[in-house]
Amino acid sequence: MDMQLKGKRALVTGSSSGIGAEIARMLAAEGVKVVVHGREPGRTQAVATEIETAGGQAAMALGDLTTDEGATAVIDAAQRAFGGIDILVNNVGGSASVAHPTWFEAPLEEWAENYRHNTLAAVRLIQAFVPGMRERRWGRVIQISSRNAISPHAQFGAYGAAKAALNNLTLSLSKALAGTGVTSNGVMPGLIYTPQLDSWFVEVAQKHAGTSDPKAGQAHVLKNIVHQTVDRLGQPKDIAAAVCYLASPLSDFMTGTTFRIDGGATPTV
Known part of the structure; x- marks a missing residue:
């Protein structure tokens, strides 16, 4: 199937390894010009080089998205790379929690760090890139959430709550973008092997x-x-395939939705 993505421009955060790297590779294979993001130059360059060796187009953006300085560096590099971004994949995140004997022992700073890492990093980039998408009357914003957003573990409450906020953000953003040609959707992975x-x-x-x-x-x-x-x-390609669909013009009729892709692990309707 032709995903109609050739020539589009994407930034995939946290794409120097794992799920993010596979998303970047699969988008590039569909003809997307991809900005690969990471904090470590060697691993980030390796993914960009792999994409280019396979015949795709890739650039790099380095920086820590939990800081003002790092986020500014990433935004500037991504804007310069291909003259703008049409597809923003907010994949960066992960748990800043450690297992505690009880729910009540997680310090407040752990809750704040999870929110900065998983939610505020996405907000920074949405505010930077979505106005341009809106002006061009086309764009895709895709959050990578987690099944923990709707079925959290007690010992990782802060992480699940931050991902739940990301789901909420995805829906509220879709309403803010009504009638603009820009959609906002998400994916909730289950246990994915890396x-x-x-x-x-x-x-x-x-x-x-x-x-x-x-x-x-x-x-x-x-x-x-x-x-x-x-x-x-689950494999990274399971998530990447869903992202490619959400990024495609074929998904024009879908917004405000978060897919759950977890092998049937979450017992919910």
């Missing part, structure tokens, strides 16, 4: 299966922790 999970899988395997094989840890997690109805781990 190499960073291997150390956890090894710990789980050692504790529950008497082995250090990460595959044994994966099997235990699927059966006893995430309770999916799909019997495999």
